[in-house]
Amino acid sequence: MSGKPYDVEKGDGVHRGHPVTVDRYTLAARINHWITAVSLILLALSGMALFSPQLYFLTALFGGGQITRAIHPWIGVVLFFSFAGLFIRFWKANLWKSEDGTWLRRIRDVLAGHEERLPELGKYNAGQKFVFWGMSFLIVVLISSGIVVWDQYFYPFTTIEQKRVAILIHALAAVAIICVWIIHVYAAIWVRGTIGAMTKGKVTGGWAWRHHRKWLRELVGRRTTRTPAE
Amino acid sequence: MFPPAPNPPIAPTPAKFGEKDLIRKSASSITPASPRQTEVAKLIDVSKCIGCKACQAACLEWNNLHEEIGTFNGSYTNPPDLTPASLTLMRFTEWVNPETDTLEWLIRKDGCMHCEDPGCLKACPAPGAIVQYSNGIVDFVHENCIGCGYCIKGCPFNIPRISKVDNKAYKCTLCSDRIAVGQWPACAKACPTQAIVFGTKDEMKNWADGRIKDLKSRGYQNAGLYDPPGVGGTHVMYVLQHANTPQIYAGLPKDPTISPVVEIWKGVTKYVGFAVIGIAAAAGVLHHLVAGPNRVSEEDEENAEKLTGSDRT
Numbered sequence: 034m035s036g037k038p039y040d041v042e043k044g045d046g047v048h049r050g051h052p053v054t055v056d057r058y059t060l061a062a063r064i065n066h067w068i069t070a071v072s073l074i075l076l077a078l079s080g081m082a083l084f085s086p087q088l089y090f091l092t093a094l095f096g097g098g099q100i101t102r103a104i105h106p107w108i109g110v111v112l113f114f115s116f117a118g119l120f121i122r123f124w125k126a127n128l129w130k131s132e133d134g135t136w137l138r139r140i141r142d143v144l145a146g147h148e149e150r151l152p153e154l155g156k157y158n159a160g161q162k163f164v165f166w167g168m169s170f171l172i173v174v175l176i177s178s179g180i181v182v183w184d185q186y187f188y189p190f191t192t193i194e195q196k197r198v199a200i201l202i203h204a205l206a207a208v209a210i211i212c213v214w215i216i217h218v219y220a221a222i223w224v225r226g227t228i229g230a231m232t233k234g235k236v237t238g239g240w241a242w243r244h245h246r247k248w249l250r251e252l253v254g255r256r257t258t259r260t261p262a263e
Numbered sequence: 264m265f266p267p268a269p270n271p272p273i274a275p276t277p278a279k280f281g282e283k284d285l286i287r288k289s290a291s292s293i294t295p296a297s298p299r300q301t302e303v304a305k306l307i308d309v310s311k312c313i314g315c316k317a318c319q320a321a322c323l324e325w326n327n328l329h330e331e332i333g334t335f336n337g338s339y340t341n342p343p344d345l346t347p348a349s350l351t352l353m354r355f356t357e358w359v360n361p362e363t364d365t366l367e368w369l370i371r372k373d374g375c376m377h378c379e380d381p382g383c384l385k386a387c388p389a390p391g392a393i394v395q396y397s398n399g400i401v402d403f404v405h406e407n408c409i410g411c412g413y414c415i416k417g418c419p420f421n422i423p424r425i426s427k428v429d430n431k432a433y434k435c436t437l438c439s440d441r442i443a444v445g446q447w448p449a450c451a452k453a454c455p456t457q458a459i460v461f462g463t464k465d466e467m468k469n470w471a472d473g474r475i476k477d478l479k480s481r482g483y484q485n486a487g488l489y490d491p492p493g494v495g496g497t498h499v500m501y502v503l504q505h506a507n508t509p510q511i512y513a514g515l516p517k518d519p520t521i522s523p524v525v526e527i528w529k530g531v532t533k534y535v536g537f538a539v540i541g542i543a544a545a546a547g548v549l550h551h552l553v554a555g556p557n558r559v560s561e562e563d564e565e566n567a568e569k570l571t572g573s574d575r576t
Binding site: 047049050051052053082083084085086089092097098099101102103144145146148182184185188193194196197198200201204205207208211212215216219222223224225226237238239240241242243249250253 | 290291388389390407409410411412413415416421425430522524525527528532533535536537539540543544547550551554555556557558559560561563564565566567568570571572573
């Protein structure tokens, strides 16, 4: 089996054993992910503190209102660049494939856990791709609208009316990204065996067989056809 | 002539209003003071202003503020805009009256209007950083201010300014500290022509009526009082020679209201936003209760072992 990889990424690999283990994320990808994750959580906490008076007490976590106001945009900058790293790593495997449409049409079976009725999938399913592209789009919206209301450095570049619109968009996009985050975290908890992919970098062969069989087949095929000459 | 500003009392005087007289407090729900104190107002008669800037100087002096030395920008308006130190600013406009073809020098003293429905206070996320007293004064409490600049977005008049030094918002206080002990605001006290007078809101409206009659009798048919209803009226009002076109006075808005974008942001977005987040979280919990965890079966593992040839080793 030669040619372009379907959506195997650098660092993916499979190891025989009981059970079979499959390398899903490299150490660098995992560090990259967790920097993004921590930033997103800190942003949500500090952002909600400034969004709603009922949650203003959350500013205490950051050392008060002034520091929360000052640090929130900087965490946003960290998140933007950190996520950019994830984007570069993962975008290719998140391109839309024909089986994703089938998967989406059978969303009832997905939610019911009837994996046997779903098509064989590559490294990501349509839900994961939705999370990936949703996060990508919303992060771009959030950083752009965020810069417009980052008065400390960017006040003179926009009108007050533009800032009003920007802060409304920022709030709406923040609500949306928190929802996407809830889906992301819930899916990782619901589908047992997933979290290890981002902690140890590995999943079991059974997990890959059940949820991403096409990806597993490709990994196995690549390994077994590799000749010493390569 | 309006009765002149009183001189300061010699004996210590207790403050006439304080924390107990608040009717609004940013990012907090409070029970408004009752009964309400008599509403006060500052009346700025643009037709009487001679542009001496005594008000600007008095404001700096009373509030112990120091404006930076600036540059000349081709206008008497100096500094060119409100700053964290210049809480009031005389804005000079040279306007040619199309009816008479004469040049009119319109001098408007800009500064906080002390809206009855303050947009700054509505937008403010920091509890108690902006307060409104029952006499109508809107004041910033700097120890609670976080410098986010939301007040700027809420204000229909573009008044608050954030200091680059301490990252806090500044604007005219209506000299709440002076009014508390029966004094006029510093600008009104300093005004040599009584273009600025101070009293209860009713007194000021009555006084304005007389002034408007006088202006009309002298040919200013459109003279009137600027007390915009879109923000519930203001506690700083103008007598304008051309009240039908307030925009000619350096962009004084004709019908100011709190921007609908700000209303949506601070209103429905908050409730709908948290509802949507709550529903998303609840849906997750519910789904887990109904569907249970999605576990990898023994069969799945065996299939993977077969595929990789692990079962043969």
